[in-house]
Amino acid sequence: xxxLDSFAERMTRKVARSTSRRSLLTLIGGAITGAATLPxxxxxxxxxxxxxxTPSGMAPQTTGNPQDPGDQTQxxxxxxxxxDGFLCSCxxxxxxxxxPGTEMSPITWIGTCRxxxxxxxxIISYNDCCGKSSCGNCLCNRxxxxxxxxxxxxxxxxxxxxxxxxxIYNCSTAVILGVAVDEK
Amino acid sequence: MKLATAxxxxxxxxxxxxxxxxxxxxxxxxxxxxxxxxxxxxxxxxHRADASGTPQTTPxxxxxxxxxxxxxxxxxxxxxxPGVASAxxxxxxxxxxxxxxxxxxxxARVPKDFKPYTPNEVGQLRSRPLRTxxxxxxxxxxxxxxxxxxxx
Numbered sequence: 001x002x003x004l005d006s007f008a009e010r011m012t013r014k015v016a017r018s019t020s021r022r023s024l025l026t027l028i029g030g031a032i033t034g035a036a037t038l039p040x041x042x043x044x045x046x047x048x049x050x051x052x053x054t055p056s057g058m059a060p061q062t063t064g065n066p067q068d069p070g071d072q073t074q075x076x077x078x079x080x081x082x083x084d085g086f087l088c089s090c091x092x093x094x095x096x097x098x099x100p101g102t103e104m105s106p107i108t109w110i111g112t113c114r115x116x117x118x119x120x121x122x123i124i125s126y127n128d129c130c131g132k133s134s135c136g137n138c139l140c141n142r143x144x145x146x147x148x149x150x151x152x153x154x155x156x157x158x159x160x161x162x163x164x165x166x167x168i169y170n171c172s173t174a175v176i177l178g179v180a181v182d183e184k
Numbered sequence: 185m186k187l188a189t190a191x192x193x194x195x196x197x198x199x200x201x202x203x204x205x206x207x208x209x210x211x212x213x214x215x216x217x218x219x220x221x222x223x224x225x226x227x228x229x230x231h232r233a234d235a236s237g238t239p240q241t242t243p244x245x246x247x248x249x250x251x252x253x254x255x256x257x258x259x260x261x262x263x264x265x266p267g268v269a270s271a272x273x274x275x276x277x278x279x280x281x282x283x284x285x286x287x288x289x290x291x292a293r294v295p296k297d298f299k300p301y302t303p304n305e306v307g308q309l310r311s312r313p314l315r316t317x318x319x320x321x322x323x324x325x326x327x328x329x330x331x332x333x334x335x336x
Contacts, residue, residue, distance in 0.1 A: 107238060110229040123224050153230060153267060162230075163238040177228075181221040 058090050058138070067117045075140035077174075079124055081113035082144040084156040085172035088129055090138035096175045098129035104173070105130055107162035109154075111145045112180045121180040127173045130161035135171040212283035212300020219277075219284035226271045226281070235289040243322065250286055250293025251329055258325045261314070262286075263306050265322070269313030275303040282306065 058073040070077040072095040073087060079095060080087070092099030105128045112121040147154035161167045213219055224233075230242045237244035252258035262268065262282060271278060279301040286294050314321055 106232055107242070108229045110225055112225070123221070125229070147272075151270060151272075153226075154272070162241060177224055178221075180225070181215075181218045 061089050061094070067115070069117050073138060075138065075142065078116055079113055079122075079174035079176070080140055081142055082109070082111040082124070082146060082156060083126055083172050083174055084141045084143065084146075085128065085139070085169070086135040087138040087140050088135075088171040088173045091129075091135035091171040093129060093171065093173065096173050098127075098173065099132070099135070099171065102129040102131045102170045103164045103166070104128075105161050105164045107160060109156050109160050110177070113144065113174075121182065123177040123180050125175045125177050126156065126160070127175055128160045129170045129173065130164040130168055131166040132170045133168060137171075140172075210284060210287045211298070212302075213280050213287065215280070216284060219280050220288075222273060222277060222281045223285065223288075226273065227267070227285070230267070235285070245285065246289045247293075248290065250290035252325065253286070253293070253295060253298065254329050255325065258329060260309055261321060261325055263301065263309035264312065264314045265318050266313060266315060269310035275307040275310070278310070279303045279306040 060071040061073050062069075062071055072079075072089040075083075075087070077095070087095075088097070088099060089095050093102075098104045108128070109126040111124055111126070113124050114121050143156065145154070146156050149155050149157065152158060159167060159169050161169050210216055227235075231237050231245060232242075235244065235246040235249075237246075249262070252262050263278075268278065268282065271281075273281065283300045286298075
């Protein structure tokens with residue numbers, strides 16, 4: 001035991017001789033400042049990954065179907081891969097129905113999204129809901145397969161409230177039309 | 185023996201299902217399922233699922249489109265109209281899609297001696313697409329056919 005005692009005493013005295021109390025303060029101060037600075041660094045964080053959308057602040061809406069995973073009020077929901085607009089799920093409707101008082105446009109933007117559950121491409125129709133002014137909740141702008149305006153049939157920036165009584169845009173849905181034929 | 189019988193029944197069943205899935209023969213349509221998928225992706229958004237279209241913006245095709253086959257210019261028009269000529273599909277799939285659209289939405293007006301569009305023909309036609317004059321051209325072709333300018 002005396003060996004251990006003398007070893008501890010030696011080390012303690014060595015530390016006391018070679019360091020000052022101020023250096024300990026410096027160390028603690030550096031750690032506190034560093035901890036405060038870390039979150040400011042430009043690092044991608046999981047909570048910030050909302051694909052150009054705004055946080056919904058809504059209660060999650062899930063189908064409960066393992067074949068249709070995700071929260072339909074969130075921009076990163078798989079069916080929204082080419083949507084551009086306000087999510088009807090946050091506006092009184094759902095991912096496939098319009099809010100009350102609006103009319104679903106029969107003329108639509110159609111594309112495909114890959115379903116993470118089975119990794120197959122599904123054909124999605126982005127029917128706009130029309131007839132009331134912009135919903136304003138859950139703006140989501142993802143552009144898989146979007147083409148410039150010179151190809152209007154493949155451009156999601158234009159107002160697709162066509163063939164409806166009113167051309168006033170309210171929000172967008174994402175309706176599954178079928179499974180895409182895989183040509184490889 | 186029982187296994188062989190079961191296999192034979194299974195084979196017959198598969199053959200029958202295949203026949204039903206293929207439906208009536210569609211000349212110039214190699215894969216109807218692929219053509220239908222392309223229809224949904226490239227056409228249906230504006231022309232609607234039943235090809236009824238929307239007055240003012242998108243002409244109806246159901247029960248009408250076969251009329252264009254009555255004159256050579258009408259036949260050319262169908263492959264030169266902007267939506268067809270600029271569709272993001274290779275020539276072979278575009279030709280298949282055109283043939284499928286004619287046979288699916290206006291079979292009554294497709295002539296019995298209809299020669300399906302070939303990839304080569306569609307490739308040449310889409311290289312000189314109609315642009316803003318498409319609507320005028322369409323109206324003129326239909327007027328000529330209505331006044332007896334057709335080959336029938």
